[in-house]
Amino acid sequence: GQQLNQSPQSMFIQEGEDVSMNCTSSSIFNTWLWYKQDPGEGPVLLIALYKAGELTSNGRLTAQFGITRKDSFLNISASIPSDVGIYFCAGLIIQGAQKLVFGQGTRLTINP
Amino acid sequence: DSGVTQTPKHLITATGQRVTLRCSPRSGDLSVYWYQQSLDQGLQFLIQYYNGEERAKGNILERFSAQQFPDLHSELNLSSLELGDSALYFCASSPPGVNTQYFGPGTRLTVL
Numbered sequence: 001g002q003q004l005n006q007s008p009q010s011m012f013i014q015e016g017e018d019v020s021m022n023c024t025s026s027s028i029f030n031t032w033l034w035y036k037q038d039p040g041e042g043p044v045l046l047i048a049l050y051k052a053g054e055l056t057s058n059g060r061l062t063a064q065f066g067i068t069r070k071d072s073f074l075n076i077s078a079s080i081p082s083d084v085g086i087y088f089c090a091g092l093i094i095q096g097a098q099k100l101v102f103g104q105g106t107r108l109t110i111n112p
Numbered sequence: 113d114s115g116v117t118q119t120p121k122h123l124i125t126a127t128g129q130r131v132t133l134r135c136s137p138r139s140g141d142l143s144v145y146w147y148q149q150s151l152d153q154g155l156q157f158l159i160q161y162y163n164g165e166e167r168a169k170g171n172i173l174e175r176f177s178a179q180q181f182p183d184l185h186s187e188l189n190l191s192s193l194e195l196g197d198s199a200l201y202f203c204a205s206s207p208p209g210v211n212t213q214y215f216g217p218g219t220r221l222t223v224l
Contacts, residue, residue, distance in 0.1 A: 031211040042215040092211050097168035102154040
């Protein structure tokens, strides 16, 4: 079955630093989605990528859909304390129905 | 606020019992998805409904079942509960023709 390898598993950074995380897969996806999840809450959609090579920004967040359609990265610039949380990538396959496959998550911790 | 609502927020029950989790999708969304997230784990897809009909199945146990009603709300029924069923259960919905999913706040199920 499809699997996503998300790295790093965790990051400990200083406030103000930039952050980069990525997901890779052996499978091709139609869409890449990036979510942020706070403890005990539902994942919140950050960025959706629909086209290979697409680079999309949402404030301090930038994500790209890899040209091979098998990978994606998310960058956060000038991190702030509210960026703390778990970030998940998700690859979407259309096989009649939408099938969303999630990465294992990247836990971001920020030292003020 | 994603627009997806889930009730209850928390549920505590005993082994062997049966519970029902409820989800209302965003206005206009026809698809509903159910996911399970165990402690510090990624999200595992359980089942999808589209406009009242089952569309796709993931790693859903036979003890679990779901349905989507004419008003598009959905219920996930979990029976013969075991300790290992303790988890966060999320519902997501997607608009027609758009490759993305919006998640609700989740129901935390604790089986004692």
